[in-house]
Amino acid sequence: MRYFFAIEPNAQAKLNIDHWRNQYLPAFDHPVPVGNFHITTAFLGEVEQDKLEVICEHIDKQHLPAPFSLTLDQQGYWSKPKVYWLGCQNVPKGLLDLVKLTEKAGKIAKINLPKRPYIAHLTLARKCAFEPASALLAPEFTTPITELGLYESISGKSGVKYLKRFSWTLPN
Numbered sequence: 001m002r003y004f005f006a007i008e009p010n011a012q013a014k015l016n017i018d019h020w021r022n023q024y025l026p027a028f029d030h031p032v033p034v035g036n037f038h039i040t041t042a043f044l045g046e047v048e049q050d051k052l053e054v055i056c057e058h059i060d061k062q063h064l065p066a067p068f069s070l071t072l073d074q075q076g077y078w079s080k081p082k083v084y085w086l087g088c089q090n091v092p093k094g095l096l097d098l099v100k101l102t103e104k105a106g107k108i109a110k111i112n113l114p115k116r117p118y119i120a121h122l123t124l125a126r127k128c129a130f131e132p133a134s135a136l137l138a139p140e141f142t143t144p145i146t147e148l149g150l151y152e153s154i155s156g157k158s159g160v161k162y163l164k165r166f167s168w169t170l171p172n
């Protein structure tokens with residue numbers, strides 16, 4: 001079972017991002033479906049059931065950050081994974097706190113986390129052979145973040161599905 005921790009923009013922000021992508025960027029061969037939009041905080045990979053329990057118990061005991069606002073206002077392209085993404089010029093402290101907490105939960109369960117440095121991003125398209133031209137209108141999407149989720153990634157014939165298996169409401 002492949003798992004990852006993530007946060008999601010709210011429904012309106014997801015629809016606005018999707019509309020902007022369709023209006024201002026060239027058509028992608030492999031766009032990420034709007035329903036799959038998310039920002040990973042920690043990628044765990046394969047996790048056995050016993051480790052999953054350790055991870056959830058750890059998060060249950062933590063003092064999570066208060067809800068925060070996130071602005072996606074940066075376009076990025078990684079040529080190696082061929083991924084086009086949206087990022088944040090200013091990464092909110094609440095997100096950095098969630099990254100720390102979720103990475104720690106993975107470490108406590110003895111999961112080998114990816115070594116690459118964390119870069120907050122929402123993937124908009126995969127398998128992009130080259131960097132798309134800059135959008136005519138710069139992105140600026142602000143969304144409240146009120147929840148942390150633990151998702152299972154399931155690959156099937158019709159693509160990948162992300163199922164939210166556990167969630168934690170950020171406390172006010």
Ligand code: 2AM
Pocket residue numbers: 004038039040043083114122123153
């Ligand atoms: P991506 O969008 O940049 O591909 C579910 O697969 C989520 O986990 C995606 O957001 C994906 O990031 C991220 N992910 C997949 N493999 C990863 C890895 N090896 N290291 C970090 N994040 C990864």
